[in-house]
Amino acid sequence: MPSSDYPHREYFAERLLAWYRRGKRDLPWRRSRDPYHIWVSEVMLQQTRVETVIPYYHRFLERFPTIDALAAAPEEEVLKLWEGLGYYSRARNLQSAVREVKERYGGVVPDTKEDIATLKGVGPYTSGAILSIAYNKPEPAVDGNVMRVLARFFLIEEDIMKPGTRTVMEKLARSLIPDGEAGDFNQALMEFGALVCSPRSPQCLTCPVMERCAARHEGREDDLPVKKKAKPPRPERRLAAFIEGSGEHAGKVLIRQRPQEGLLARMWELPHILVEQGAGTTDDEAMRLLQGRLLQDETLDVLPQEPFMHAEHTFSHIHWDMQVYRCRLASADGKTGGALPELTPFHYRWMGHEEMEQYAFPNVFVRIFREAFKQG
């Protein structure tokens, strides 16, 4: 159905815009007009809450205030500033795209859909967000929030997980933008979704457009949007080695860097192995498995000593159940400086406690280190 057939479009847009201007939140990126700053905020906000992003946004722009600064930075430093935010390819893509802007566009963030959509990590949402917020161009910025709001007010019952539904939403959202008000209107839509038309128990009693909300009239605001349920994360059992050095490496812990691609790409971690679900259920068996597999796969000769701690971590699609064992190196003299594993996908290194700030770790390992160093 054509967007022009949806009723109360003008009412909806004007009321929402007025609501936004009456009491919009004072967010850090709303204090800047720099398209680069807007861009950074939008990438950080992908799948991430406003409150989570704020401290990262400040730290990131303090260190990389300009496109030139980010373009010139070492990649590890960018990754370290992203530590804990998740979806780390966002950081790599952002830096890659910033370098592209510097080289191809003379350091000016493009202001056309065609150009900006070619940048790495800039999809339909981020493209529309930058064009509308930074340049006030009448492009829709449809995220999960916007789809929820539109699904309710206009009673759209298609599954919002289907790509086709997104197209419908984008057309409708485009048709709603008041002349010359793209930036504020798009932000109004998202702010409204976050504060009033929330996923669960929407605040209909304070809603500025409740009178003409189709879902509200049908009493179905709790049933919309329709969204197919995601598959549960598959369980993975992992055994990790907390290996403390001796001799010249006394007081240090052996860490390794993950491969260039895939899950947690280029992040650092404790050496660990993936075992079958039923395997290593007793500590004795687990320690045998750990020793055997680290030797076989990584040519890393360790002697597991005792269970150290247990850690769980859930990604979108995987659940890690990780048992950590305190280990010693098997080599008698402890001299392993030239004998760290090679010819594996990982890069090994000794790390002193005070060197943690140089390496980016997934949160599950940050938690383990924090607990380990607390014990001394």
Place this chain on the structure above:
DNA sequence: AATCCGGGGAC
């Protein structure tokens, strides 16, 4: 169309 890619907060 389905899967991969983090982490945390609200309930």
Place this chain on the structure above:
DNA sequence: GTCCCAGGATT
């Protein structure tokens, strides 16, 4: 425990 969030890339 459950749900979902200011999504994008890859296949």
